[in-house]
Amino acid sequence: NTLDYDYTNEEYDLIYNPLKMQGKKEVEVEVWDYNKVGKNDIIGVVNIDILPSKNKETQIELFIQPKNDKGEVQSNLNTDQKLGKISFSMIYIPEDDYLKRLRDAELKKRKTEQELIRQKELEEQRRLDEIKRIADEQRRLEEEKRRQQEALNAQYIKGYVQFKNISVSNLKKMDFIGKSDPFVLFKAGESSQQTTVAKNVLDYQYLNEEYEVLYDPSVMQGKHEIEVEVYDQDSVTKNDIIGAVSVDILPSLNQERQFDLFLQPQKDKKDDSSKSETSSTNSDKKLGKVSFSMNYISEQDWIKNFKQEQLRKQKIKDEIIKQKELEEQKIKDEIQRRLDEQKRIEEEKRKQKEALDAQYIKGVVQFKNISVSNLKKMDLIGKNDPFVLFKAGELTKQTTTAKNTLNYDYLNESYELLYDPAVMQGKHEIEVEVYDQDSLTKNDLIGAVNVDV
Incomplete structure (x- = not known):
């Protein structure tokens, strides 16, 4: 065509x-x-x-x-x-030339073929040499990688990974109604620890919460990362994972480090690869952030620290007991001091009372120039009908009764009462009471005073 x-x-x-x-x-x-x-x-x-x-x-x-x-x-x-x-x-x-050319061409062809065979053999040898070189280089690299991996693995010793200052922020809203009920899960193989569950929040600080997980290289199978997962707790259905991060523990060996990481989507369980998150590779997937401080210590150091902590706690406990005993002794001493002081005061009062009582001798108390004024009105109709009552123990004297008045002078009225300390039982006052006399009902007490004789 x-x-x-x-x-x-x-x-x-x-x-x-x-x-x-x-x-x-x-x-x-x-x-x-x-x-x-x-x-x-x-x-x-x-x-x-x-x-x-x-x-x-x-x-x-x-x-x-x-x-x-x-x-x-x-x-x-x-x-x-x-x-x-x-x-x-x-x-x-011409035929002779043509035949000569054919022979020359055949020789050339044969020579070319031989040269091609030789070149092919050389190329094949070079290819085999290159394959061997690549294989040797690959074995060298694999051996180098194996040694590096062994050296790296040797740094990951059995120990404990400690977490504190834990918080979450800007979490993705997981519930249709309300916000989320987040908790954080720290995992090292089969060893895991979970925080408390916050309620209906997207930001939360797990104050005073500290956790530690055991890192055992024989169990972790070469894995060097701690998995940190954030979940939304559901009381009815399965808990929803909000996001997760994997963090290499080696940079935190014997030094506490702070991490602030964006949560990443959960990896496919078929994907066994684990990539450690760092601030440079950790991108925002709009799932929120998890923050915590992490410290990785060896088992020997952990045991040493644990013993030191136990000794410290025991020392504090002993100090508290000692302080408590001292405080109790101080309280006992103070109680005894107060009892002694009270006894001393009571003894002083007793002596003063005895000295005072010695001044109150048996005698007669005389009353005159008696009057009342500005009395409270006690009757619904009219004023009061007041009289005054003087009392010394069981002995009493009463004035006459005034009629329909709130002010009154009991002119030319005087009274005497016998004061007997033996009868008065240490009482040094005369009771003076003012009454409103009622002819039909009981007399109403308007008021009273006690007067030291």
Whole structure:
């Protein structure tokens, strides 16, 4: 399906035998149109004299000429018959030269083949040498990697990883109603610790919460990271994981380090690879952040620290007990001091009372110039009917009763009461009471005073 074509890399030989050519000195070149179904159609033909090309390659470019009914070229002139052009190079080689060329070509071909075989053998040897070099280099790299891994693994000793200053922030909302109920899970293989559960928050600080997990290289199987997972607790369904991070513990060996990391989506369980998160590789996946400080200590140091902590606690406990005993002794001493002081005061009071009582001798107490004023009104109708009552123990004296008044002078009235210390039982006062007399009901006490004799 073309009108122009270059038959690249196509070469052909024809044998020219003058005995069979019957004096004909031209090569006939025909151009055909190939048909798959019917008969091929001839497009045209050219005749070329071979002698000018004897032992010399000649480039030929001729217009294609039509054939007549007898199958002969209608014209030997190179005129454009609108049938197209044909181009090719041609060389006419005598038989002896041709055979020599064939032999030379065969020798050259054989030499080339041998050279190719040798080159192929060299290439194959180089390929095998390169494969061996690559294999040796790979073995060297694997051995180097194995040694590096062994050296690295040797740094990951059995010990405890401690966590504190734990918090979460900007967590993704997991519940349809409300926020989230987050808790943090720290995992080292089968060893794990969980924080308390916060309620209905997206930000939370787990104050005063500290945890530690055991890191055992024989169990971890070469894994050097602690998994930190943040969940939303659901009371009805399964807890939802919000996100997780993996943190290499070695940088925290014997030194507390603070971590603030973006949570990452949970990895496929089929993917056993574990990539440690750092601040440079930890990208924000809009799941929130988890923060904590981490310290990785060896088992020996942990035991040493544990013993020191136990000794410290015991020392504090002993100190507390000692302080408590001292405080109790101080309290006892203070109680005893107060008891002694109270006894001393009571003894002092007793002596003062005895001295005071000694001044209160048996005698008569006289009352005169008696009056009342501004008394409280006790009756609904009218004023008061007041009288005054003087009492010394069981002995009493009463004034006359005034009528319908709030102020009154008991003129020319005087009274005496016997004061007997033996009867008064240490009481040094005379009781003075003012009453409102009622003829029908009980007398009403308006008020009273006690007066030291």
